[in-house]
Amino acid sequence: MNPRIVLVIAQLTIREISRRRILWVLTILSLVSVALVGWGVSRLVGLSRENDVNAYELEIGVSQILILIAFMFSFVLAMSAAFLAAPAIASDVETGTVLAMLARPMHRADLVVGRWLGLGIIVAAYAAGSGLLAIGVVRFISDYSPPSTAVALGFLAFQAVAVMTAALALGTRLPGIAAGAVTVVLFGLGWFTGVLGSLSNAFGVKSLAGLGDVFRLLFPTDGLWRGVIYGLEPSQVVVATEQGGRVAQSNPFFADAPPPMAFIVWCVVWVVLVLALGAWLFRRREL
Amino acid sequence: MTESAIETRGLRKAYGSTIALESLDLRVGPGEVVGLLGPNGAGKTTSVKLLLGLARKSGGEGTVLGRPLGDRGARARIGYLPELFRYQAWLTANEVLRLHAGLAGLPWPQQAGEFDRVLGLVGLADRRTDRVGGFSKGMQQRLGLAVALLGDPALVILDEPTSALDPVGRDDVRAIIRHAQSRGTAVLLNSHLLGEVERLCDRAVIVNKGRVVASGTLEELLGESAVRLRVTGLPDDRTPLAAFGPLADEDGWLVIRPVDPERVPDIVATAVAMGGRVHAVDPGRMTLEELFLDVIRGPAPGDRP
Numbered sequence: 001m002n003p004r005i006v007l008v009i010a011q012l013t014i015r016e017i018s019r020r021r022i023l024w025v026l027t028i029l030s031l032v033s034v035a036l037v038g039w040g041v042s043r044l045v046g047l048s049r050e051n052d053v054n055a056y057e058l059e060i061g062v063s064q065i066l067i068l069i070a071f072m073f074s075f076v077l078a079m080s081a082a083f084l085a086a087p088a089i090a091s092d093v094e095t096g097t098v099l100a101m102l103a104r105p106m107h108r109a110d111l112v113v114g115r116w117l118g119l120g121i122i123v124a125a126y127a128a129g130s131g132l133l134a135i136g137v138v139r140f141i142s143d144y145s146p147p148s149t150a151v152a153l154g155f156l157a158f159q160a161v162a163v164m165t166a167a168l169a170l171g172t173r174l175p176g177i178a179a180g181a182v183t184v185v186l187f188g189l190g191w192f193t194g195v196l197g198s199l200s201n202a203f204g205v206k207s208l209a210g211l212g213d214v215f216r217l218l219f220p221t222d223g224l225w226r227g228v229i230y231g232l233e234p235s236q237v238v239v240a241t242e243q244g245g246r247v248a249q250s251n252p253f254f255a256d257a258p259p260p261m262a263f264i265v266w267c268v269v270w271v272v273l274v275l276a277l278g279a280w281l282f283r284r285r286e287l
Numbered sequence: 288m289t290e291s292a293i294e295t296r297g298l299r300k301a302y303g304s305t306i307a308l309e310s311l312d313l314r315v316g317p318g319e320v321v322g323l324l325g326p327n328g329a330g331k332t333t334s335v336k337l338l339l340g341l342a343r344k345s346g347g348e349g350t351v352l353g354r355p356l357g358d359r360g361a362r363a364r365i366g367y368l369p370e371l372f373r374y375q376a377w378l379t380a381n382e383v384l385r386l387h388a389g390l391a392g393l394p395w396p397q398q399a400g401e402f403d404r405v406l407g408l409v410g411l412a413d414r415r416t417d418r419v420g421g422f423s424k425g426m427q428q429r430l431g432l433a434v435a436l437l438g439d440p441a442l443v444i445l446d447e448p449t450s451a452l453d454p455v456g457r458d459d460v461r462a463i464i465r466h467a468q469s470r471g472t473a474v475l476l477n478s479h480l481l482g483e484v485e486r487l488c489d490r491a492v493i494v495n496k497g498r499v500v501a502s503g504t505l506e507e508l509l510g511e512s513a514v515r516l517r518v519t520g521l522p523d524d525r526t527p528l529a530a531f532g533p534l535a536d537e538d539g540w541l542v543i544r545p546v547d548p549e550r551v552p553d554i555v556a557t558a559v560a561m562g563g564r565v566h567a568v569d570p571g572r573m574t575l576e577e578l579f580l581d582v583i584r585g586p587a588p589g590d591r592p
Contacts, residue, residue, distance in 0.1 A: 008389040012375075019377040096372040100434065103339045103367040104390035105359035286302065287341050 001113060005106045009114020010121070017084065017122050026080055030130045037069055038137040045142050056236065062144040063234050067253050069134060070228055074156055077130075078163040078221065081123045082183040085167035087176030088115045089282065094175070099287060109279040116168055116275055123164050127157040151258065152231025158267065159224040163187055165271050166219070169278025173285060186219045194222030195252040220267045227264075229255040292317055292442045292473030293338060295349030300333050300342060307333040309497030310347065315442070320464060320474040322484035324575075325494040326583055331477050332370060334494070335444055338475075339367060352441055363391060366435035370446035370477070373427070376420030380411055380430050383419060384437060393438045405433040408463055424451035432463060443467060446477045461487055485575040493582050501582045508578055513544035514551050517567040518558050527557050540569075 017023050041062060048058050089111065092098040102108060131153045139145040146152055163183060170179035197212020216223045233255065241254050259267075291314055298311040308330040315321045325331050336342040338349070340357020354361035374383045381402060388398045406412045409429040419427065428451045435443050445464075449457045457480075464474055464487055478484055484491055485505065492502040501508060518541055525534060525541075531554050532543040543554065548570065558565055 004392070005390060008386065012386055015382075016375065016377060096369055097375060099336075099341060099369040100367060100372055100374070100387070100431075101390060102341055103362060103365065103369075104387065105363040105392065106390055107359075286343075287336065 001107055001109050005110040006114040006117060009111055010118035013088065013115050013118025014122060017118075022080075022084065023122070023126075026126070030126075030133075033073075034130070034134050034137050037134055038141055041065065041138050042141045058142070059144050059234060060237060060240075062138065062142045063146065063232065063237060064253070066135070066138055066144075066146065067229055067232050070131070070152065070156065070232055071225075071253065073130065073134065074159060074225060074228060077123075077127055077156070077160045078187045079184060080126075081119075081160045081164035082167040082187070083180045084123070085115075085119050085164040086171040086174075086178075086180035086183060088119060088168055088171060090171040090174065090176035090179060093285075093287065102287070108283045112168070112172060112279040112282050113275065116165060116278075119164050119168065120161050123160045124157040127160045128153050131156055146232040147234060148231040150231070152228050155224050155227030155231060155259075159221050159228065162221055162224060162267065162271060165274050165278075169274045169281070172278045172282035187221055190215060190219045190222040191225070191252075194225070198252060216263075217266065217270075220263070220270055223259050223263055224267060226255040227259045229253060230258045290317070290353040291315060291350070292319070293321075293349070293351055293475060295334075295338075295347065297347035298334070298337055298344055298349050299346035300330075300337055301345045306497055308337070310499070311337075311349075311494065311497075312499055312502075313349075313492055315473050315475055317441075317473055318468060318471045319490065320468050320476060320488045322488035322491040323475055323477045323494065324481065324484060324491055324579060329494045330497040331494060332446065335367075335446055335475075335477060338444065339365065364441040366437065366440035366443040368428075368431045368435040368443075368445045368448050370450075372431060374419045374430060374434075377418060379416050379418055380406065380422075380433075381415040383430060383434060387434050387437055391438055401437060401439075405436045408436060408466070409433045410459060425453065425456050428452060429456070429459075432460065436463070436467060439470065440472060442473045442475070444475045444477075447479065448476070449478065449480055449483055457483065481575045481579055491575065493579060495583055501578070505575070509575065512546055512548050512570070513542055514546050514548075514554060515540040515542050515567075515569040516554070516558060516565060517541075517569075518563040518565050521558065521561055521563040525561075527561060528554065531557075 044061065044065065045058065048061065053061070089098070092101070092111075098111070101111065132149070135146060135149055135152075166186060167179055167183040170182055173179075174182065193212045193215040197209050197216070200206070200208035200212065237254070238256060241251065242256060293313055293315040295311050295313045298308060298313075299306075300308040311330070311334050313321075313323075313334070323331050323334065333342065337344050337356060338351055340362065344356060349356045351358070352361040352364055375386075378386065384402045384405070385398065388401065393401060402415070403412070406415055409432050411426065411429055411433060414422070414426065419430065422430065428448065432445070432448055435445065448464075449460050452460060461483070464476070467474060476484060476488060488505065490502065490504050491508060493500050515537070517539065521528075521541075528534060528541075528543065531550055532546045535542045535544065546554070551568065551570070555565055555568060
């Protein structure tokens with residue numbers, strides 16, 4: 001691999017996305033969404049105060065709304081990451097652009113890693129920027145700020161990078177639209193098996209809980225999503241839910257602990273492995 | 288001995304049970320312009336991809352600029368214009384060149400001067416800051432040529448470089464290829480426009496069904512030159528004309544074969560001076576198109592020898 005060429009491709013990718021309408025459309029939609037969130041939270045705060053809701057109850061209410069917003073945002077982010085990354089190499093192959101580039105003295109892996117780096121910077125910056133803006137607006141309106149904003153945004157960005165990596169790797173062999181669709185299905189399945197796993201734990205169904213754990217290793221986005229929840233959750237919610245027993249803890253919008261360090265390390269290894277698989281598939285591909 | 292720009296022996300490529308290239312024997316000498324011809328599906332594009340390392344060979348052997356096929360060191364000295372390509376529409380012409388200069392490892396201080404040179408060569412100097420998305424097909428092809436010539440490569444592989452160009456553009460491309468050749472660049476030209484190949488190439492290689500079916504210099508392939516005259520009113524004694532070469536009558540034409548093509552105007556002047564009335568003059572050599580059709584289809588009945 002040639003770091004100089006990886007940087008050239010990463011720069012090209014950032015320039016490409018910033019010149020396409022998609023990033024600006026997403027940015028405008030995000031700003032509109034944040035404005036709507038601000039309006040909704042301000043209405044909630046106003047109505048709560050009118051109805052003598054105390055500050056403790058209000059804080060819990062706002063925190064739950066913020067988690068719900070983060071969930072929807074993580075879904076939109078995953079879709080965006082998948083559909084930005086899936087055609088990144090697939091469309092270069094379809095248009096023949098890749099032939100002119102790969103005839104230069106470069107490895108095919110340089111193209112895959114360069115694309116990943118450029119997309120990773122965009123996706124992580126977008127996740128962190130939009131998330132920070134939403135949290136900032138909620139804090140400004142309600143005085144509530146989550147206990148670990150950095151942890152929440154870090155896991156949100158990591159989740160988006162994981163989705164992007166899978167879409168990019170699939171796009172080295174599949175047409176862009178197919179790679180994007182498969183990634184979105186895997187993301188949805190990950191969330192579904194995560195919820196199923198939580199419920200199975202609550203009801204003591206070990207085989208189903210095991211299925212959730214296995215899928216979380218194969219496609220770790222749901223595990224990372226638990227990190228986002230943990231970062232957004234006030235300690236009162238953790239205490240109250242733990243007192244509520246296993247059924248209360250099976251709530252898919254609750255996390256009693258951050259993802260373990262071993263899982264985080266696995267996620268880093270997973271990203272590297274999936275990227276390496278994408279590079280290997282692309283190297284084997286006949287152009 | 289000077290190293291060949293391209294040298295392959297029995298190069299083969301199969302996609303599963305489909306054989307795209309059966310056996311390619313090809314040699315392009317340094318500074319030589321060689322045309323690679325063949326009908327659609329003959330294996331030309333597969334050959335080019337194998338030479339550039341874009342596809343893996345199934346058999347045979349080859350070198351490009353003295354290095355194994357696909358070698359990155361060799362690829363740093365090759366310029367390539369793909370056939371069906373689109374550059375990134377959202378980049379300007381200058382940015383496309385900067386991208387390829389970066390990929391090719393062209394030193395930064397040399398880049399600006401090199402961009403001026405190649406954009407000037409292809410006639411796009413005043414469009415350097417325009418987005419490629421707004422370019423016509425012909426302009427994109429000119430830009431592709433500029434990209435291929437970037438960094439003064441030792442070998443340029445051009446896949447249909449004039450297919451989207453008007454006659455003026457084609458003439459420009461011929462001049463550009465001759466200019467590259469004068470700088471010692473070897474050129475492999477893949478074109479369906481046989482007239483282009485005939486005008487430009489030192490040698491031609493015709494492939495069909497994955498095999499080389501004819502190759503050689505144009506003189507070797509097309510045979511000796513001749514001139515055919517449709518002329519009336521000549522005296523019986525045609526000795527002045529016989530001085531240019533052996534005479535023959537063929538289907539009402541007076542044929543002189545072999546003949547020095549440079550002397551055709553003198554032959555016409557002599558015929559007129561002898562009292563003849565010249566109705567038509569036809570260079571008697573087989574055209575590359577006729578040879579191509581003969582090789583691919585077999586000689587048609589009634590074709591002239």
